[in-house]
Amino acid sequence: MARRSPQEQKALSYAKDRRNAYGENDKSSRKNIRRNRRTPNRADRHREHQVLASATGIRIDEAAEQAEAKLLAKKSMWMTKRWRKFRDAPLAEVVxxxxxxxxxxxIDEPAAAQARIQRIRQRRIGK
Structure with missing residues (x-):
């Protein structure tokens, strides 16, 4: 494998390095991703438990049919408002x-910032 020049390394860094652009602490994602995936399932279990609790007791065919229809009718509101993961943004876009x-x-001069942005765009690979 050939050694890369510092310019190539920087271009690869701008293209391949990623930064969290979601707006929250990147460390908190470890907990929040699990929590956001867990919540809809928990809401569904809670709803199913409530519906089935109304159908317990003396067996009445109408109550059983109504409970079954409610279970099949609609998932919880969490399923309609589905949570999705966002990928991290490339370093060049963040900079x-x-x-x-x-x-x-x-804070900065427009001309100087535009010159820096042009240098970043020139260094990016694949654009």
Missing amino acids: EYRLRRRVRLG
């Missing part, structure tokens, strides 16, 4: 966004 934000807030 460009930060440079534009600095200009918008008046």
Whole structure:
């Protein structure tokens, strides 16, 4: 394997390195992903338990049929508002966004930021 020059390494870094752009701490994702996947299933189990509890006791065919119809009718509201994972953004996009934000807030000069953005775009591989 041939050694890469520092310029190639930086271009690869801009293209392949990723940053969390979801807006929360990247460490919290370890817990939040599991929690967000768990919640709809828990809501479904809770709803099913409530429906089946109404059909317990002396067997009445109508109550059993109504309970079965309710179970098949609709999933919980969590299934309609499905949670999806977001992929992390490439480093080049994150750096460009930060440079534009600095200009918008008046922290940086527009010409200097535009020059930096152009250098980032030239270094990116695959664009």
